[in-house]
Amino acid sequence: MLLALSAGLAASAALRAMAAPIVPPLDLDIPICRGGLRRVAEVPQRDALTPEAADADFLEKMGLLEGHLIVGRRLLEAGQARLAVPHFGHPIRELYTWLEPRLASRRVPGFERELEVMEAWAEGGNAGTDGRFGEAWTSLAPKLTRAKRAVDPQRLASARFMLGHVAMMVYDVASDYGESIERGRIVNVVEYHDSMGFLAYATQTVAEQQAAGRAPAEWVEAAGVLEELRRLAYAELLPPGRLPTSVSSVRSRSDRIQAIAARVQA
Incomplete structure (x- = not known):
């Protein structure tokens, strides 16, 4: 009976661990x-x-x-x-x-x-x-x-260069998002938040470029890609219990923005 109780407690603990994200120590x-x-x-x-x-x-x-x-x-x-x-x-x-x-x-x-x-x-x-x-x-x-x-300054004023920068940042999002995952779950909350922060920076950069009025159609398209990714993988500040999307899905957004950059002349 004691063995059964111990096994039950262990199983219960395992289920709780699966249901909640791991919070790393300081x-x-x-x-x-x-x-x-x-x-x-x-x-x-x-x-x-x-x-x-x-x-x-x-x-x-x-x-x-x-x-x-x-x-x-x-x-x-x-x-x-x-x-x-x-x-x-x-x-x-x-x-x-x-x-x-x-x-x-x-x-x-x-x-x-x-x-x-x-x-x-x-x-x-x-x-x-x-x-x-x-x-x-x-x-x-x-x-x-x-x-x-x-x-x-010429590069900062170049939509092609800056879209390439945003694409690189989304590649970094995918890299750290991948680092947060183990066995199909987000277990490293710090790496997950790294990737969230890099996406927030990319979104901020796109907003700044839109305000400057350079290549407006391309920046609107890029903003849509980033918002789509935010809703998909970062709807809440803390990670969900289940993996919201695959690493390849995140990385594909980097490819999409790089493709937008390739269409811009300067």
């Missing part, structure tokens, strides 16, 4: 956005890249960092400080380490201090985004804008 040792950071390590030295490739690479890493911050802020606003911590901590120690010398070479100010303040805010379990966090966010916003504007 002292995570695994690298965040593993796919993106692996690409950071593999990319050739900047002087081995063409100027256009170097700009695309720099802008992608800025997008990865900003995507972390966007989803981290959303988690704080939802009272999920514990889940927000990695999205402020790992950008400092991994993405920012790569970005810092490139910011200097492009003669734009760094922003490590703001990232440290926001990480400390989340680590302190603070709810909301006011106080020191709000001050750091306000200070950081123009620095992020200035850093992105360090890319060649």
